[in-house]
Amino acid sequence: MKLYHFPISPNSRRVVAVLHHLELACELQSIDLSKGEQMQPDFLRLNPNHMIPTLVDGDFVLWESNAIMQYLCSKVPGNSLWPVNPATQADISRWQFWQTAHFGNACGVFIFERLIKKFRNLGEPDANQIAKGEAGFHRFASVLEAHLAGREWLVGDTVTLADFSVGSFLELAEMAQYPMASYTGMQRWYRNIGFVPAWQSSAPAKMT
Numbered sequence: 332m333k334l335y336h337f338p339i340s341p342n343s344r345r346v347v348a349v350l351h352h353l354e355l356a357c358e359l360q361s362i363d364l365s366k367g368e369q370m371q372p373d374f375l376r377l378n379p380n381h382m383i384p385t386l387v388d389g390d391f392v393l394w395e396s397n398a399i400m401q402y403l404c405s406k407v408p409g410n411s412l413w414p415v416n417p418a419t420q421a422d423i424s425r426w427q428f429w430q431t432a433h434f435g436n437a438c439g440v441f442i443f444e445r446l447i448k449k450f451r452n453l454g455e456p457d458a459n460q461i462a463k464g465e466a467g468f469h470r471f472a473s474v475l476e477a478h479l480a481g482r483e484w485l486v487g488d489t490v491t492l493a494d495f496s497v498g499s500f501l502e503l504a505e506m507a508q509y510p511m512a513s514y515t516g517m518q519r520w521y522r523n524i525g526f527v528p529a530w531q532s533s534a535p536a537k538m539t
């Protein structure tokens with residue numbers, strides 16, 4: 332298998348964490364988004380959305396990080412990241428869809444305004460966008476905070492794909508200055524993810 336990724340992307344990192352957790356052999360190929368490598372014709376043939384992560388497994392090409400994570404788990408029967416119980420799988424999928432549809436976009440405002448704009452010389456953060464971003468962030472962060480009350484993990488009593496998917500966006504919380512101060516449950520939960528060996532070993536090198 333070969334995974335095209337960009338180490339500082341949260342969408343990539345969570346897939347790499349799954350590979351490490353399951354101890355699956357996979358070649359990693361970095362696609363440098365800062366150099367526009369995702370627009371190269373060879374890569375566009377694999378993923379016409381020009382996005383990483385993208386997995387190639389023989390003749391099978393798969394994009395969308397959450398689909399890749401589920402696919403990798405299906406290769407390792409009995410793993411605890413994606414347990415076979417249908418209700419548990421649906422619960423995990425729920426959080427993965429929620430992350431893609433809502434929480435990731437809410438965090439994405441701060442990532443774009445405070446990190447990507449700087450990275451690409453696109454000017455200063457826009458105060459109106461940040462204000463709108465804060466409203467969106469609080470809407471969804473409060474759902475996550477309430478769910479985490481009295482729980483260690485999002486689903487069941489062990490780390491699952493749900494934690495990797497939703498948690499991956501907290502990696503950039505400090506750098507992109509998400510308004511996190513009052514969300515002590517989220518902070519505690521993300522610290523716990525930080526103790527998972529596969530999460531530690533998949534960490535990208537620090538950005539300067």
Ligand SMILES: N[C@@H](CCC(=O)N[C@@H](CS)C(=O)NCC(=O)O)C(=O)O
Nearest residue numbers: 340342369381382383384395396397
């Ligand atoms: N929903 C996709 C999102 C992937 C995504 O947003 N990838 C970004 C990096 S985090 C990307 O490759 N952007 C390059 C581009 O849009 O040209 C997933 O979960 O895999």
